[in-house]
Amino acid sequence: MVLVKPLSTPMAASTTLSCFEGSTIMDTTLYRSTVGSLQYLSLIRPDVSFVVNKVSQFMQDPRNTHWSAVKCIMCYLKSTISHTFCIHRNSSKQLTAFSDSDWASCPDDKRSMSGYCVLGKNILSRSSKKQPTLSRSSTEAEYKAIANASAELVWIQTLLGELGQEQLTNILAKPLTSARFILLKSNLNIQLPTSSLPTSSLRGRIGSNDLSTSDQAKVIELD
Structure with a gap:
C-alpha cells in the first residue's frame, strides 16, 4: 500500500x-x-x-x-x-443534531442505512448503522433516523445537565446516595485544608496570666 x-x-x-x-x-x-x-x-x-x-x-x-x-x-x-x-474548547451548552437515511440501500435484505451526529462546538456523538427493521418508504426510514437522533440528543442533554452546576442544589434539597453526595460536596469546595492554607482553631483556654488586673477583678465580681 x-x-x-x-x-x-x-x-x-x-x-x-x-x-x-x-x-x-x-x-x-x-x-x-x-x-x-x-x-x-x-x-x-x-x-x-x-x-x-x-x-x-x-x-x-x-x-x-x-x-x-x-x-x-x-x-x-x-x-x-x-x-x-480536533477538539475545541467551548462553554456553550447549545446542541444541534442532524440525521439522514438511505432507504433500502442494502441489496441483500433491503434494510436502510441511517446516521446521525450531535454537535456542540465539537462532535459529541455519532452513529452510522443499518436499521434493525424494514422501512416501507423513504419517509419511514427518515423518521426512524430522526427518532434515533432525538433519543441521543435527549440523553446527552440529560447527561450534561447532571454534570452541570444546576444540579448542585440537590445537596441542599434532598438526601442523596453516597457517591452523588461526595461528588456534589466537592463542587461546594468542602474539602480538607492543605498545608498552604491558613487554618484557625476555636479551641483553647484562657489563663489568668492573659487577663489584666482590672479584668480579673471583673471576673471575680461576676462569679
Missing part, C-alpha cells in the same frame, strides 16, 4: 456491496484484522465511519469486492494521513 494512488473519498458514490457478489478471498484473517483496526480508527476519524460500517458487515464471509472496498479506504487514509480529530 506504499505506492498506491491516493483517493479523495473512501468509497465511490456508485459502490454497492453484497454478500453474494464476488469470490471468497483466501486470507480471511487479514480482512478481519484490517477491518478491526479500521473500527478503532473510526473513533477519531468520523469521515470513515460509514464505509467502515459497510465493510464490517461481511466479516463472516468476505469477498474480493469487499477487500477492494477496504483497499479504497486505505488509499483514502493515505491521502489524509496528516488529518486528525
